[in-house]
Amino acid sequence: MTTSQLPRSVDGLDDAWASEVLGVPVTVTGREPVGAAAFACKLVRLLLDGPASAPASMVVKLPIWGELRPMLDAIGAYGREVRFYREIASELPVRTPKIYAAEQAADSTDFVLAMEDLVECTQVGQVDGFTLDNAQAAVDGLARLHAWSWANDVLLQRFSGSFWPITSEAGRGVQDQYAQLYDHVMSLRGDAICALLPPEVVPLARRFTEFLPQMLDELATPACITHGELRADNLFFAPDGQPVFIDFQACQQEAGVRELAYLLCTSVPIDVMANHEDRLIRRYCGQIPGYEYELARRQYRYATAYNLVLPIIANVRWEDSDQRGRDTLDDMVRKLGAAAHRNRAQELFDA
Numbered sequence: 001m002t003t004s005q006l007p008r009s010v011d012g013l014d015d016a017w018a019s020e021v022l023g024v025p026v027t028v029t030g031r032e033p034v035g036a037a038a039f040a041c042k043l044v045r046l047l048l049d050g051p052a053s054a055p056a057s058m059v060v061k062l063p064i065w066g067e068l069r070p071m072l073d074a075i076g077a078y079g080r081e082v083r084f085y086r087e088i089a090s091e092l093p094v095r096t097p098k099i100y101a102a103e104q105a106a107d108s109t110d111f112v113l114a115m116e117d118l119v120e121c122t123q124v125g126q127v128d129g130f131t132l133d134n135a136q137a138a139v140d141g142l143a144r145l146h147a148w149s150w151a152n153d154v155l156l157q158r159f160s161g162s163f164w165p166i167t168s169e170a171g172r173g174v175q176d177q178y179a180q181l182y183d184h185v186m187s188l189r190g191d192a193i194c195a196l197l198p199p200e201v202v203p204l205a206r207r208f209t210e211f212l213p214q215m216l217d218e219l220a221t222p223a224c225i226t227h228g229e230l231r232a233d234n235l236f237f238a239p240d241g242q243p244v245f246i247d248f249q250a251c252q253q254e255a256g257v258r259e260l261a262y263l264l265c266t267s268v269p270i271d272v273m274a275n276h277e278d279r280l281i282r283r284y285c286g287q288i289p290g291y292e293y294e295l296a297r298r299q300y301r302y303a304t305a306y307n308l309v310l311p312i313i314a315n316v317r318w319e320d321s322d323q324r325g326r327d328t329l330d331d332m333v334r335k336l337g338a339a340a341h342r343n344r345a346q347e348l349f350d351a
Contacts, residue, residue: 041249060113075173076174088251098116129272141245143283145245146226181316222291226259230262231266256284258303265335265339270334308340
């Protein structure tokens, strides 16, 4: 829906706005922060009092301010998520939150999302990591998401203006933004970040932006529409065990195995991955028609190298993060470094 006024801060999430969003009169009885480790947005839970037809709470997503905002604006993060919920969410074969409002300002990139509070669902902590059952359910859900658009030229073209292929002009523009921020972060925190990595992976991390074009070429096809940044903190599990996908600011077109590697290698404990990685890759391939395991395995290795970019650029907010946020970033870098080492990613670039 479209409301008469876009709230620009938490103070704007008042009774009148919430009532307009839900279409029934409600009173906001409380506001709670959500997601202490949130990187690119501000999340607030509104506690509500109203008729039986109104939810008891909803979660509202707002933009952040500060050093990271120009990069988020440059890569179109906020607009992508608004468009995702408006254009594509209802067509997907996976569950996403019910959306009460998805709006972006006409004169800026400010936005607001008001969505279902997934109170009946559970979430696994990013640092604690998935059990094998969690991982298998997440892989199955991810395969359904990817198979929906996999190599479907009609669908991919239909959404190419909103969710860009990673090697398109717009997609490479996003990757250039990532590269600039990556180099900036490494100039500030490179030693601390590299201390979390296996020694064999440090040269890859130090020369990441040099290798980035090769990674993108390897990971561009066979294309599908991906979530973009799927990991434990961006998933809930419904009571029936099925995954519920949230947070679509990085939605794009790419080879789905890149996202498979990111999901598994950030969300599953290192020892579990060491024992089950190959079976989980095969499980995914078995649900994607025509995707050969040998190609998937090669692309997966490249993905373990590329995926270092996201948690490392998130270190730009290190000073502003609380301890949970810092622990999450460290854990993701550590797990992804182990994945790159386990899959001998550095050898792909030695030549």
